[in-house]
Amino acid sequence: MDKLREECGLVGICSTQYQPLGTKLFDGLMSLQHRGQEAAGIAVYHEGVMTYFKNTGLASEVFNQENLRPLNGSIGIGHVRYSTIGSQARKNAQPLVVEFKGGSMALVHNGNLINAVSIREELIDEGHSFTTTIDSEVIVRLLSKNYKGDGLEALITTLKQIKGGYALILILDSKMYGVRDPNALRPLVMGRTKDNEIVFASETCTLDLLEAEYIKDLDKGEIVEVSGSDYKSYTFDDTKRRAVCAFEYVYFSRPDSRQEGRSVYEARVRMGELLAEKDSGEYDLVAPVPDSGIPAAVGYAKAAGLPYTHTLIKNKYIGRTFMDPTQEERERLLRLKLGIISETVKDKRILLVDDSIVRGTTMKRLVDRLKQAGAKEVHVRSCSPPIKYSCYFGIDTPQKKTLIGANYEVDMIAKQIGADSLMYLDYMDLIEAIGIPKEELCCACFDGQYPMEVPRVQSRYVFEKF
Ligand code: SF4
Known part of the structure; x- marks a missing residue:
């Protein structure tokens, strides 16, 4: 993924x-x-x-x-x-x-x-x-x-x-x-x-x-x-x-955890609600990308008064996957990991919620497959703002050149992933959902404001020589 x-x-x-x-x-x-x-x-x-x-x-x-x-x-x-x-x-x-x-x-x-x-x-x-x-x-x-x-x-x-x-x-x-x-x-x-x-x-x-x-x-x-x-x-x-790392609330921590006393689940539900409040489109159902999109999809569906529906089903028995898989292997792994309930998809305008979009490659495949299964429209919503910068503090982020949010405008990304529309959570809404003042958060992968001076090259690339 x-x-x-x-x-x-x-x-x-x-x-x-x-x-x-x-x-x-x-x-x-x-x-x-x-x-x-x-x-x-x-x-x-x-x-x-x-x-x-x-x-x-x-x-x-x-x-x-x-x-x-x-x-x-x-x-x-x-x-x-x-x-x-x-x-x-x-x-x-x-x-x-x-x-x-x-x-x-x-x-x-x-x-x-x-x-x-x-x-x-x-x-x-x-x-x-x-x-x-x-x-x-x-x-x-x-x-x-x-x-x-x-x-x-x-x-x-x-x-x-x-x-x-x-x-x-x-x-x-x-x-x-x-x-x-x-x-x-x-x-x-x-x-x-x-x-x-x-x-x-x-x-x-x-x-x-x-x-x-x-x-x-x-x-x-x-x-x-x-x-x-x-x-x-x-x-x-x-x-x-x-x-404090904002991404712990977006994706890393388990939803049943609390970080800094703030429930990760509640923060994610709020991310979905805030997305819905700014969305004026018409859809038939709200579906999560499991498991990471589930709490936000719950929040979105509740705020928009739309049915929360499962369209993608995760195979829980797929463990680790190969590092650096080829394109073909990625395709195969995604098919192994996520199945589609075609009965819930056919002729529907689907609002698909995920926690974030990194390279956009998985999301493109999911949109393609939902459309192949008969979806009339697929509208993608990301619970984080576009990821534009690499992390230097213990998170494996791809280099900037492969981060889709760093290189394309939203309309262009929507086209690339084949979505009928794409919306990211607003940066200030992310902070509101987390419930910690902006001055006390690291949001550097979204805004490039690192809390300390960072080297030009991530240490991981230098360590590769050892
Ligand atoms: S840059 Fe900051 S917010 Fe982004 S993953 Fe790293 S520590 Fe977390």
């Missing part, structure tokens, strides 16, 4: 008890599988001993009863990965576990560092060696270098040296740490279970699954240090503006 891709999902649990944490972390990873399908891993720690297992594949493919059995401890962290930097090789799976002068350390990372290349080159010049080709490794190498007997101090020194969008969970100095970047670009929430365990996760759906009561979204530039069932909060940088 033609989508922007979130890089990773993180989960961490700190308990006062030695216990089979691997199973809980595995469940957490299953709830975050939508954030990365290429690799999964878990590291657990107890009294100086780190045990871990990671491999390429879905969490359900990587883990089984046998390899979960030894994953016992009092602190544990887990990761699901989609690669924006570094290859899909097993060596690049996380958690990254290293032995250093402070003992064993493990790290999981969601996001991208925009200065990872220069740090990596400096460290190599100093004689440090790297075992992966991912930007996350510069964090553990810097931590090892900066460690002078105090984990928190080394962490603060390290965080002042890196730049970009990131959420981290670490096991360091027999404690668990959660960290959010100085702009709060990448998400990280925190909760407490009824057994008094502290949980960090990329989304609240994981807290719900683990029956953890929500405590808070970590703030920009915040470190939370967890020891047993107690935690302390520190700010390592409060000089930057909050810039």
